[in-house]
Every structure is written in structure tokens, then in C-alpha cells.
Amino acid sequence: MVAKLIPTPGQTVGPFFALGLDRPEWSDLTRNNPAGERIVIEGRVLDGDGAPVPDALLELWQANAAGRYDHIADKQADKKLDPNFLGYGRVATDAQGRFQIKTIKPGPVPGRGNALQAPHIGVAFFARGLLRQLYTRIYFADEPANAADPLLSAIDDDSARQSLIARRAEAGAYRFDIILQGDGETAFLDI
Amino acid sequence: MAETPPAYARPREGTQPPYLYPDYASTVKRAPTRPLIHFEHTLSEITGPTFASGWAGPAATDLTKQPNGEPLGERIIVTGRILDEDARPIPNTLVELWQCNAAGRYHHPVDQHDAPLDPNFTGAGQAVTDDEGRYRFVTIKPGAYPWRNSPNAWRPAHLHFGVFGGGFVTRLVTQMYFPGDPLLQYDPIYQSTADRDARERLIAAYDPNLSEPEWALGYEFDMVLRGRDATPFEAA
Numbered sequence: 001m002v003a004k005l006i007p008t009p010g011q012t013v014g015p016f017f018a019l020g021l022d023r024p025e026w027s028d029l030t031r032n033n034p035a036g037e038r039i040v041i042e043g044r045v046l047d048g049d050g051a052p053v054p055d056a057l058l059e060l061w062q063a064n065a066a067g068r069y070d071h072i073a074d075k076q077a078d079k080k081l082d083p084n085f086l087g088y089g090r091v092a093t094d095a096q097g098r099f100q101i102k103t104i105k106p107g108p109v110p111g112r113g114n115a116l117q118a119p120h121i122g123v124a125f126f127a128r129g130l131l132r133q134l135y136t137r138i139y140f141a142d143e144p145a146n147a148a149d150p151l152l153s154a155i156d157d158d159s160a161r162q163s164l165i166a167r168r169a170e171a172g173a174y175r176f177d178i179i180l181q182g183d184g185e186t187a188f189l190d191i
Numbered sequence: 192m193a194e195t196p197p198a199y200a201r202p203r204e205g206t207q208p209p210y211l212y213p214d215y216a217s218t219v220k221r222a223p224t225r226p227l228i229h230f231e232h233t234l235s236e237i238t239g240p241t242f243a244s245g246w247a248g249p250a251a252t253d254l255t256k257q258p259n260g261e262p263l264g265e266r267i268i269v270t271g272r273i274l275d276e277d278a279r280p281i282p283n284t285l286v287e288l289w290q291c292n293a294a295g296r297y298h299h300p301v302d303q304h305d306a307p308l309d310p311n312f313t314g315a316g317q318a319v320t321d322d323e324g325r326y327r328f329v330t331i332k333p334g335a336y337p338w339r340n341s342p343n344a345w346r347p348a349h350l351h352f353g354v355f356g357g358g359f360v361t362r363l364v365t366q367m368y369f370p371g372d373p374l375l376q377y378d379p380i381y382q383s384t385a386d387r388d389a390r391e392r393l394i395a396a397y398d399p400n401l402s403e404p405e406w407a408l409g410y411e412f413d414m415v416l417r418g419r420d421a422t423p424f425e426a427a
Binding site: 004005006007008009010011012013014015016017018019020021047048049051053055059061063069070071072073074086087088109110111112117120122124126127128129130131132133134135137150151154155160180181182185186187188189190191 | 196200202203206207208209210212215217218219220221222223224225226227228229230231232233234235236237238239240241246274275276277278287288289291297298299301302313314315316317349351353357358359360362363364365366380381383384386388389390392393414415416417418
């Protein structure tokens with residue numbers, strides 16, 4: 001048996017990642033006019049002092065409106081790929097720790113076994129002060145399928161579960177804050 | 192019943208840095224205080240963006256090619272492969288690079304280090320790996336620079352790299368260091384990974400065969416991403 005290689009450790013993106021990673025156009029996942037319900041997700045990132053985090057980056061990965069990922073491992077032949085939707089996005093926070101994403105609402109996707117997962121967007125979260133990324137998910141408050149979602153159902157703590165659910169704010173936008181520590185601390189995933 | 196493709200392996204204890212590492216002061220107010228929620232991989236984790244179609248933009252692999260002249264500094268070639276834990280190459284994946292200039296200053300408004308900007312160096316590049324999982328950049332060796340983590344703290348010279356791999360959970364953002372740098376032993380970001388073998392993956396190897404005579408020094412830097420938990424059956 002051949003020994004496995006040890007994966008390379010993560011190292012922080014640091015304060016100057018915008019130089020290499022900030023691609024403002026990638027915060028609009030609708031830029032190629034995909035099918036589906038257009039949504040806007042807005043939020044803030046706050047640290048353990050409740051101070052805004054101006055040097056954070058969110059990366060997003062989601063299924064298309066039909067609930068299919070644009071990836072070879074997604075073999076759901078009954079759902080169509082959308083040639084205008086890649087499903088990947090990226091947004092950096094501004095000086096006040098705010099971000100805004102434009103996308104389409106993903107469809108539900110299969111979970112393990114017979115489970116169905118409620119519509120959600122995967123988030124990889126990077127910042128100065130994080131030696132490697134954190135992962136979380138964005139769910140949608142007005143989505144009945146949340147009740148049977150395997151991840152949401154597995155979280156006993158109500159505050160932790162609620163931290164994964166974007167709320168409808170004014171003018172139709174969803175609100176999703178990332179709180180790194182303390183009251184309302186975002187639930188992060190060990191995946 | 193839907194079949195879930197094999198999950199990605201989880202890192203062995205000590206081979207990745209922790210979130211809370213007080214020697215790196217900025218972790219103290221930013222690391223989560225609650226335990227992470229363990230969750231088995233689904234289609235959402237094992238899929239991720241692919242770059243074969245070139246949507247992420249043209250390659251920019253020579254950071255010394257600038258419109259008005261060459262950057263100052265020691266010219267270097269940095270090349271390597273993106274591999275999984277079974278040493279299988281990962282083709283068609285995006286590799287992003289950013290770095291400071293030879294004097295230790297980033298082309299970024301937040302960087303106020305009292306070192307000169309280089310009008311001929313921006314310090315960002317990108318490549319997509321070839322069929323052997325290989326990337327190659329030409330750039331200049333970045334300088335060390337001070338930071339305010341602790342009195343008289345200096346970051347060792349480093350390149351920042353971002354790589355994707357096959358799934359959302361294989362994403363890696365890391366830093367490459369140079370062999371023999373005396374600052375490594377004092378750097379909490381480098382030291383944050385407890386496992387020595389894992390940590391040393393962050394140091395490039397000088398390779399005289401990669402150096403080009405009269406022109407540039409060559410370094411080899413492979414990056415290893417998480418591999419599959421179980422090896423699926425492969426047809427002969």
C-alpha cells in the first residue's frame with residue numbers, strides 16, 4: 001500500500017487578498033442571464049467585538065434553479081444543466097463589513113440516501129485572522145423544505161440553526177449576516 | 192435510492208492549522224467559539240467549480256511582463272503540480288497567485304509599509320493546470336515585511352496561492368515559503384500547523400534543473416489537496 005500524501009496546510013488569505021482574489025463581477029451569478037428566481041442576499045460580517053470585518057471574502061457554490069450542480073459528479077439526468085449558470089460566486093466585504101450577492105434561488109438537491117436537501121448555497125469563508133477557510137450554508141426562511149432538511153434537522157441549538165437561514169428583508173432582498181463569535185454566532189460546518 | 196459519490200477524506204490531527212491560534216493575534220476575535228457541526232458530505236460538498244472552459248479569464252503566468260518596464264527583484268520561476276492525496280494530478284483547476292514586491296510592499300491601498308512601490312509590479316497572476324496538473328509562473332522573489340502581530344515581527348518571504356480541486360471542500364488557500372528562510376521559525380502563521388511534515392509542505396524546493404541560465408532561479412512547489420475517502424472501483 002502506498003502511503004498517502006499529506007494535504008498542504010491552509011494559510012490565511014491575509015489583509016491584501018483583494019490583489020489576487022477580488023473579482024467584483026463574480027458577485028453577480030446572474031450575469032449570464034440564467035433561468036430561475038432572481039434573488040439578492042445582503043449581509044455583514046462581524047468579529048468577536050461586534051466590529052465589522054472589512055477584509056473577508058465569501059465564496060459561494062450552488063445548484064441551478066432545477067437543483068443540479070454543474071459538475072461531473074452530479075448525475076441527475078432528470079434535471080437540466082443551465083448553460084448560463086455556473087453556480088460559483090465570490091464577494092469581498094467593504095470597509096463596513098458589508099457584502100451583496102446577486103444570484104438565483106437554487107432548487108432542492110439530493111442528500112445522502114433518500115434524503116432531499118432544502119435549497120441552500122454553500123459558503124466558504126476567508127479572512128485575515130483565519131488560518132484556513134470556514135464553511136457554512138445559506139438557507140432561505142420562506143422555504144417549507146427547511147423542516148425536513150438533514151443538516152438543519154441535525155442542529156439542536158435553535159440560535160445555531162437560525163444562523164444558517166437568510167431572512168426576507170425590505171425590498172425582497174435576503175439578509176444573511178456572518179457573526180464570527182458571541183451572540184448569534186454563525187454555525188460553521190466541519191466538512 | 193440516490194447514490195452519493197464517495198466523500199473526501201478529513202485531515203489528520205495536526206496537519207491543518209487550528210482556527211484559534213493566539214500567537215497569531217488576529218485569530219483571537221475571529222475564530223469560532225462553538226464547536227463546528229460535523230456533517231457528512233453530500234453532492235453539495237463534493238461538487239465544485241471547474242475551469243476547463245476558460246470562463247475565469249485568460250492565463251496570466253508571467254508577472255514580470257509589464258507594459259512600461261520590468262519589475263525590480265530576483266527573477267524566479269515557480270512551478271509544480273496540483274495533486275490529491277493519492278498523488279493523482281488535478282487538471283483544469285484554477286491556480287491564483289498574489290504577492291508583494293521585492294521590497295516587501297503590496298500593490299494594495301491598505302499596505303502602508305514604508306517600502307517603495309514598484310511601478311512595474313502589480314503582483315497577481317493566474318493559471319489553469321494542464322493535463323499533468325502542472326502550473327508555472329514567472330515572477331520576482333517577494334521581500335520580507337514587518338507586521339503588527341507582535342513587536343518587531345516580520346513575515347517570511349511568501350507567495351499566496353489559491354487552488355480549487357475537484358469539489359467545494361478541496362478548496363485551498365495557502366502560502367509558499369522559500370527554503371532556508373531564517374524568519375520561518377519566528378512566524379506564527381507558518382508555525383500554526385503542528386505536524387512538521389505537513390508544515391514543510393509549505394516550503395518550495397530550489398531546483399537547479401528548473402533555473403534558466405543567466406535569467407531566473409527555479410523553485411518547485413506542489414500543492415496537495417484532500418483526496419477521496421474511499422477509492423472507487425476503476426475499470427482497467
